[in-house]
Amino acid sequence: MENILLNVLALGTLLSSLLVISSSNPVIAVIFLISVFFNAAGYLILLGVGFIGISYILLYVGAITVLFLFVIMMINIKLSDIVETGSEYTKNYPLALAIGILFIYEINNILPFSISDVALITALTDFINYINNLFLYQDHYSLVNILNTFNPSIADISITSFLQIEAIGHGLYTYGAALLIVCSIILLLAMTAPIFLSRKSKF
Amino acid sequence: MIFISLLILIVAIATPSIRINLSPNLFIRLSAIIFIYAGGISFNTFYIHSIESGVGIYSGLYQVTAISQLIDMLIYLTGSLILTAWPIFNKNSTLEINYETVNKTNEDRIMNPCTEYSLIVMFSTLGASLLISSADLISLYLSIELQSFGVYILSTLYRDSESATSAGLKYFLLGGLSSCLILLGIALIYSYSAITNFESLYTLISVLYSDFNNLSDISTGIVYGLLLILIGLLFKIAAAPLHNWAPDVYDNSPTIVTIWLTIMPKISILFLILEIINDKIIEIKYLFLISALLSIILGTIVGLSQIKIKRLLAYSTISHIGFMLLALVINTIQSTEAFIFYIIQYTLTNLNTFLILLALGYTINRKILLKNNNLINSDITLISQLKGQFFNNPLLSISLSICLFSMAGVPPLLGFFSKYFVLYSAIFSGYYLLSIIAILGSVISASYYLKIIKILYTEDTKESNIDKVDNVNEESVISNLHSFLIASLTLLILLFLFKPTLILNSVQLLSLSIFNDC
Numbered sequence: 001m002e003n004i005l006l007n008v009l010a011l012g013t014l015l016s017s018l019l020v021i022s023s024s025n026p027v028i029a030v031i032f033l034i035s036v037f038f039n040a041a042g043y044l045i046l047l048g049v050g051f052i053g054i055s056y057i058l059l060y061v062g063a064i065t066v067l068f069l070f071v072i073m074m075i076n077i078k079l080s081d082i083v084e085t086g087s088e089y090t091k092n093y094p095l096a097l098a099i100g101i102l103f104i105y106e107i108n109n110i111l112p113f114s115i116s117d118v119a120l121i122t123a124l125t126d127f128i129n130y131i132n133n134l135f136l137y138q139d140h141y142s143l144v145n146i147l148n149t150f151n152p153s154i155a156d157i158s159i160t161s162f163l164q165i166e167a168i169g170h171g172l173y174t175y176g177a178a179l180l181i182v183c184s185i186i187l188l189l190a191m192t193a194p195i196f197l198s199r200k201s202k203f
Numbered sequence: 204m205i206f207i208s209l210l211i212l213i214v215a216i217a218t219p220s221i222r223i224n225l226s227p228n229l230f231i232r233l234s235a236i237i238f239i240y241a242g243g244i245s246f247n248t249f250y251i252h253s254i255e256s257g258v259g260i261y262s263g264l265y266q267v268t269a270i271s272q273l274i275d276m277l278i279y280l281t282g283s284l285i286l287t288a289w290p291i292f293n294k295n296s297t298l299e300i301n302y303e304t305v306n307k308t309n310e311d312r313i314m315n316p317c318t319e320y321s322l323i324v325m326f327s328t329l330g331a332s333l334l335i336s337s338a339d340l341i342s343l344y345l346s347i348e349l350q351s352f353g354v355y356i357l358s359t360l361y362r363d364s365e366s367a368t369s370a371g372l373k374y375f376l377l378g379g380l381s382s383c384l385i386l387l388g389i390a391l392i393y394s395y396s397a398i399t400n401f402e403s404l405y406t407l408i409s410v411l412y413s414d415f416n417n418l419s420d421i422s423t424g425i426v427y428g429l430l431l432i433l434i435g436l437l438f439k440i441a442a443a444p445l446h447n448w449a450p451d452v453y454d455n456s457p458t459i460v461t462i463w464l465t466i467m468p469k470i471s472i473l474f475l476i477l478e479i480i481n482d483k484i485i486e487i488k489y490l491f492l493i494s495a496l497l498s499i500i501l502g503t504i505v506g507l508s509q510i511k512i513k514r515l516l517a518y519s520t521i522s523h524i525g526f527m528l529l530a531l532v533i534n535t536i537q538s539t540e541a542f543i544f545y546i547i548q549y550t551l552t553n554l555n556t557f558l559i560l561l562a563l564g565y566t567i568n569r570k571i572l573l574k575n576n577n578l579i580n581s582d583i584t585l586i587s588q589l590k591g592q593f594f595n596n597p598l599l600s601i602s603l604s605i606c607l608f609s610m611a612g613v614p615p616l617l618g619f620f621s622k623y624f625v626l627y628s629a630i631f632s633g634y635y636l637l638s639i640i641a642i643l644g645s646v647i648s649a650s651y652y653l654k655i656i657k658i659l660y661t662e663d664t665k666e667s668n669i670d671k672v673d674n675v676n677e678e679s680v681i682s683n684l685h686s687f688l689i690a691s692l693t694l695l696i697l698l699f700l701f702k703p704t705l706i707l708n709s710v711q712l713l714s715l716s717i718f719n720d721c
């Protein structure tokens with residue numbers, strides 16, 4: 001069941017990202033961008049990467065795309081200009097096809113793909129398996145959960161029982177402190193540079 | 204070392220708040236001094252004995268080795284040298300104030316982009332030095348971003364000129380694309396092996412390739428990931444099949460930025476490739492061979508038809524990169540030595556050429572420079588602008604021709620030796636076809652260097668008299684340091700023959716130290 005939902009979300013992400021590129025109106029493109037982020041966030045949350053999924057929604061949807069939307073509305077580009085420039089780029093379709101085919105070939109080589117990976121096709125058999133599991137199997141995961149709830153102070157469990165945010169923070173502030181500093185420098189550059197670029201001047 | 208330079212940098216960033224008191228001239232000098240100081244500090248670390256085998260710092264995310272320190276020094280020194288290439292602004296502004304006291308205020312002087320230039324240059328240098336010593340895929344990506352982000356901004360710095368803005372935008376988009384490729388490669392490697400550290404990646408690859416029969420899924424994932432990363436890196440250094448952006452960007456951005464673009468990002472990324480490259484994976488070897496071949500051929504042949512001088516130099520850069528990749532791919536002690544030597548030679552000659560071009564630009568278009576403080580108009584764009592310059596400023600044009608000869612690889616000069624070393628090691632390890640093509644390429648490229656020199660020495664009968672009269676009256680625009688620098692670099696290129704041991708020995712020691720580790 002969860003598998004099917006994941007696939008639907010992934011399909012939604014892909015579709016709406018295609019629509020972002022292909023829609024001629026920039027406002028609609030941004031709205032599709034928001035839907036891309038929502039789908040991706042849902043995908044992440046379903047996978048169990050809750051923190052990053054939530055931060056996707058908070059940061060991208062909440063701040064960045066709304067900013068995009070405002071900027072695009074403020075700039076007020078004429079639609080006809082965009083359509084004209086778009087038609088210029090269609091000359092490059094053969095090149096794009098060649099590169100795309102090469103890329104897909106490479107990806108196909110890397111990722112082992114078989115028909116049984118697609119959940120929609122195998123949904124029926126999955127369902128039967130699931131029912132079989134219900135009746136015939138004993139669920140190991142539930143046993144682990146029971147173990148956890150009854151013996152909360154086993155050494156192994158207490159070491160591994162980080163919250164996600166705690167785990168990220170632990171890694172970031174101990175192991176990756178240097179990375180954090182480098183990130184902060186990049187951020188500093190990203191803050192100073194627009195000031196330089198957009199300041200009024202005459203030279 | 205890195206941390207200290209970081210502190211220096213932060214101090215330097217704090218200075219803009221009191222910038223009104225500092226003249227931009229002073230600011231440039233200050234940052235040049237900072238660069239030299241940082242270079243001195245990185246030289247100091249050679250006294251630590253454990254540096255020979257390499258020290259991992261920041262929980263293995265970065266690694267300091269002898270070679271990274273040397274390249275740090277090289278980068279800092281060239282950075283400080285490039286900064287001296289700015290003309291003196293104080294003199295100009297006083298002149299302006301004399302001419303029209305009412306209109307021109309101090310603001311004009313402050314608004315000159317050189318303070319921003321030195322600041323952003325510091326950011327990107329920090330990224331470069333981090334990049335050289337990075338020993339982890341994440342730190343690699345972050346420092347590449349830091350470096351190239353600075354460079355994008357640098358090329359857009361003259362935002363009033365349309366060409367510079369378009370160059371910056373193009374550079375930004377394509378650089379973003381290549382960063383995406385690098386990131387994709389990193390993600391592939393991580394998803395297949397859960398490894399981001401270089402050391403463990405090496406060990407994993409050597410284990411996987413120890414028996415050729417048993418190549419699993421993991422190895423294909425890692426190979427494709429590495430290939431993607433390397434393609435992204437080749438994009439950034441503008442090697443041949445991915446070179447299309449380079450001539451446009453170099454041509455459109457002002458010369459003072461072009462110096463930085465052609466030299467600094469390339470040094471660091473090439474050394475990073477030296478770190479990453481692994482003999483065992485054949486696909487990577489092929490990738491580099493093809494890229495070297497194509498960049499030698501394209502760089503020489505397409506360069507023949509250029510009329511703009513910076514485009515021509517961009518194509519010559521591409522062919523130089525072909526040579527460096529050739530040296531990289533052979534991967535023996537000799538070839539590594541040749542590679543390091545070639546990079547040092549390339550920075551020196553390229554630096555000198557662009558410095559001379561700047562100086563010529565300042566002297567030719569002196570009036571524009573003095574009146575408006577307008578740097579971008581004072582650049583030389585066409586080769587034909589150099590016509591007959593030998594008769595106006597003979598010394599500059601003699602040194603320019605020496606530089607070009609050295610780039611072409613005429614025997615007694617520095618450039619000859621580097622090409623000689625590369626070709627020698629190539630033939631020694633059996634790359635006959637490639638070395639023949641490289642020789643042919645360097646011969647062809649010599650013709651376009653000679654074309655510039657010919658234009659330089661043929662007299663333009665109409666305008667030269669007028670120019671001469673002008674030159675006598677006005678004082679020099681080029682700063683003392685700038686001319687001193689050109690002179691010493693030219694002498695270095697010329698007189699390398701008499702005392703080659705200084706560079707050669709250190710280079711040899713470095714390449715030995717690399718191969719001792721392996």
